[in-house]
Amino acid sequence: MKKLYRTLFKKIENKLCNYEVAFNRISLNSLKNDLSKGEEFILFYFTKENSTKNEMVVQFLRLDIIPELKKKYKKETYVLGVEKGDARYTFDENTLLIDERHEFHKVEGIIDYLDKKGYLKKEEWIKDES
Amino acid sequence: MFRNSYKETKNLLKSGQGGEVKVRSLDEGKAIVSKISPNYGSHEFIKGPVSSVKKMPTGSYSTEVKDPLTGLVPGHVSSGKHASVSHIKILTKEKNKIYLLVDDMTK
Numbered sequence: 394m395k396k397l398y399r400t401l402f403k404k405i406e407n408k409l410c411n412y413e414v415a416f417n418r419i420s421l422n423s424l425k426n427d428l429s430k431g432e433e434f435i436l437f438y439f440t441k442e443n444s445t446k447n448e449m450v451v452q453f454l455r456l457d458i459i460p461e462l463k464k465k466y467k468k469e470t471y472v473l474g475v476e477k478g479d480a481r482y483t484f485d486e487n488t489l490l491i492d493e494r495h496e497f498h499k500v501e502g503i504i505d506y507l508d509k510k511g512y513l514k515k516e517e518w519i520k521d522e523s
Numbered sequence: 524m525f526r527n528s529y530k531e532t533k534n535l536l537k538s539g540q541g542g543e544v545k546v547r548s549l550d551e552g553k554a555i556v557s558k559i560s561p562n563y564g565s566h567e568f569i570k571g572p573v574s575s576v577k578k579m580p581t582g583s584y585s586t587e588v589k590d591p592l593t594g595l596v597p598g599h600v601s602s603g604k605h606a607s608v609s610h611i612k613i614l615t616k617e618k619n620k621i622y623l624l625v626d627d628m629t630k
Contacts, residue, residue, distance in 0.1 A: 409565065409566045410566075411578060452581075452618065454581060474618045478577075482600040482603070483577060485606060
């Protein structure tokens with residue numbers, strides 16, 4: 394099981410600052426709910442490959458509820474970004490091992506894509522509600 | 524100059540694509556961001572591991588300044604595309620990356 398973290402943001406003196414917390418699995422309903430309220434998810438974990446510590450960052454949010462994008466995205470749309478690179482450095486486009494951006498019309502699309510690619514297995518971050 | 528870089532940035536933002544735009548200074552870059560997207564938040568890293576520098580919320584920008592002693596932007600690997608030039612990284616609400624690169628005329 395991967396050790397997952399989530400990045401959250403706090404506004405301090407008009408500037409957005411990160412803080413990171415351990416991420417526990419979330420139910421599909423809560424995930425849908427949070428995304429519909431405009432929450433953005435940034436999840437990440439570390440991997441070790443050939444003695445290099447890499448970092449995988451998965452970021453997604455719902456676009457059609459953002460006021461200035463409502464005209465462009467008329468139906469339910471989510472954007473997913475996946476980046477992977479050397480954990481020691483800031484991610485620079487040409488040094489990334491994975492740099493993807495995709496759009497989906499359902500939350501399940503994001504879950505299935507991440508699962509299929511092996512980036513995040515469904516059971517690693519989605520709670521079974523049955 | 525400002526007009527061109529402003530137009531280019533605006534076009535990138537409008538087209539829903541990422542890309543690079545040359546600016547004369549960081550101040551010019553900041554002026555462009557505040558004109559085009561006044562509600563974009565400035566993203567800062569007060570403390571923490573390099574890990575946190577990679578994660579920006581969409582609809583924000585970060586100013587990354589080159590260290591004159593090393594010639595590199597702190598945190599970047601030297602082979603990185605944007606390692607040796609001060610820049611502003613904008614992460615648009617659609618999750619595209621726009622870089623405003625300070626054109627170093629002394630090079």
